[in-house]
Amino acid sequence: MLDLTRDPCEVAPELLGAVIRTDVAIRIVEVEAYRGEVDPGSHAFRGLTKRNAAMFGPPGHLYVYYIYGMHWSANIVCWPEGQAGGVLLRAGEVIDNHELARERRPAAKTDRDLARGPARLAQALGIDGSFNGISLASGRIELLASGEPVESTSGPRVGVSGAGGTASYPWRFWIPGDRHVSPYRPGRS
Template identity: 50%
Template sequence: MRSPIDLTHRADEVAPLLLGWVLRRGEVALRLTEVEAYLGLDDPASHAYRGPRGRAATMFRAPGCLYVYLSYGVHRMANIVCSPAGSASAVLLRAGEVVAGVEIARHRRGRDEEPANHPVARLASGPGNLGAVLGLDLADDGARLGVEFSLEPGDSPSRTVMVGPRTGISHAVDWPLRFWLADEPSVSPYRRSPRASRPAEDRL
C-alpha cells in the first residue's frame, strides 16, 4: 500500500507524487498519468496570481479541495488544492487512464460523436476530456476529496516520471512544472501557446 499523499506541501512537490494514483467519482475511476503544478501568488500563470477573487477564491481554501473552472466556455477542468490554506497552490489534472466505468466514460465523451470512436487510452487525455469523463460541473468547485471524490492508491509508477514546461499557457511558459509518466498513451501532447512570453521573462 502506498503512503497517503501529504497535500499540505507545495504543488510542485505534490504533483509528481499524484502520478499513478486513482481519482474516483462514483463508478468512474482514473489512474492519473499527467499533471501540472501552479504556485499561487508566486506564479504568473496561476489564476490565483492576483489574489483570492472571482473563480480563484477556491484555490485559497484548505488542501484537499477541488478547484473546478470553465475553460474557453466549454471544458470543465479539475485541480487539487494543496499547501496550507491561503497559499493557493494547486495541481491541474491533465490526463488519466480510465480504470473503471469505461462505458460511462464513453457515454460522457460521446455526446457530440459516436462513443465507440474513443479509444480507452484517450478517453481522459487532456484536462477537458478528463473533466468530461468525471462528469464535472461547476457546482463541484470546492468539493472535498474523501466525500463524492476520492483519491486512492494505485500501482506504484513503474515508468519514468518526466518533467517539462506546462502546456498552452502564456506566462511562465518554461517553468518545469508539468509531470507525466513516460510511454503512457493517455498523456496529452505538449503545445506551446502562440501568445507565450519570451523565455527571458520566465524565471522559476
C-alpha cells in the first residue's frame, strides 16, 4: 500500500493507475490534492468542523462529503492524524463489475462516463455518507497500488473558486490522453 502519511501533493500522482474497489473496481485516472489549513481550496482551510473531521483523522481513511445538495464525493485522507489533507478521487475507468456500475449510473450514455467526475465515481462505487471515516483496510473498500509509475501531468483544480483554483495551485493530476479524465472547468472567481 502507498505511504499515505505524506503530503497530499506527493501522494496524488502516485494514486494514478491505482485501483479503488468496493463491489465495483475503478482504475484511478484523475485526482486533486488538498492541503488542509494552508490551502484556500480545501474544506479544512478554516479548521476542524463536524463536516470535515474525517480529513483530520488517520491517513488511509475516506473523507466523504455531500456537494450541491445531491452528490457524494470521496477523498483519501493523507498526512498524519491531526493534520488535514486529502486527495479527491476525480475520475476513473471501471475495470470490474460494469453491470453494477451501469445500474448505479443509469444516466451514463457510455462506459467512458461511468466514473468520469468525482460524483459519478462515488456513485459507480456505491459510496455514500456511510463511507465517511471508513478505513481503506475495512474490507468494505480497498486501495490497490498500481505497482508501476504512471505518466502524469498537472494543472489547476476543477471548479475550485478563488485563489485555490488558480494556476498557483496546480494540484490536479491526471493521466494525459486517458479518455476517462473529466473536462477542465474553472471555478467562479
